[in-house]
Amino acid sequence: MFKNYDMKIAFVGYEVQEKYNQGVNHNEDAELLAFLRKKGLNLTPVIWNEEDTDWANFDLIILKSPWDYHEKIHAFRAWLERLKKLKIKVLNPVDVVKWNSHKSYLKDISDKGFAVIASKYLTKDSLVNDRLFTHFDSDELVVKPCVSAGAKNTIILNRNTITEKSKLIESLLKQEDFIVQPFVKEITEGEWSFVFFKGKYSHCLLKKAKPGDFRVQHYLGGSISYPQPHTKHIEQAEAYVKTFAPETLYARVDGVLVRGDFALMELELIEPYLFLRSDEKLFENYYTALMELA
Secondary structure, three states, rough: OOOOOEEEEEEOOOOOHHOOOOOOOHHHHHHOOOOOOOOOOOEEEOOOOOOOOOHOOOOOOOOOOOOHHHHHHHHHHHHHHHHHHHOEEEEEHHHHOOOOOOOOOOHHHHHHHOOEOOOEEOOOOOOOOOOHHHHHHOOEEEEEEEEOOOOOOOEEEEEEOHHHHHHHHHHOOOOOEEEEEEEEEHHHHEEEEEEOOOOEEEHHHHHHHOOOOOOOOHOOOOOEOOOOOHHHHHHHHHHHHHHHHOOOEEEEEEEEEOOOOOEEEEEEEEOOOOOOOOHHHHHHHHHHHHHHHH
């Protein structure tokens, strides 16, 4: 339980790029920072890769929005290792963040028997061919980097476009690993996001792509609503957090409903937008979890 209000806390963000802020009505970081300061906490906003920062000056580090980590993944992982060596508490924990930074974590979750959208991994320098369609028994596939965020280099592949797009994908594979999944038609009904603080359910939202697109991100034109989810789906989402992220300050569980059950697309444990939407209750949920973990 947090007791020392003199504790120096780093509130970690990134060097702002406007593309990540498009389509949202609230400056979530600024609002949350102000709320926590009103609670008496000593927080300093810091950019994760700012060279002049002396991280040893902090007692606690909160990863709020290092949204460009995937563009500088080697530097990001090296920074996490430095924090670990300094033995400073990080929320979310360094080992959890490192595990979550490569989409191979989805295999770990699937191997434990949890519902995850079927996946196949293409390691660096792999070739692309139509056997992928046979593997998934699907005529349409989604291909994206294993280290990515915000639909970066996400490509839809079908039998008519494989000849053309395979060359592009293979050029990208010279740089990094990719993951392939069948295009899940249920995404047209929207992607559900369940938000948890210290493993406790807080709220959820439903993201839908704009007409003619499949990407649900708000900064790509997607829409956001806040329907009341079924209790069963909350419990199903909660099971991923309890098993794979039990001591995390925040977790966002993203997925779709397939034949009435929740299936995971992403377990977001690094820098998810939390959709707090200026709601004092949601800020309080975050604060309560922080007090218990700090």
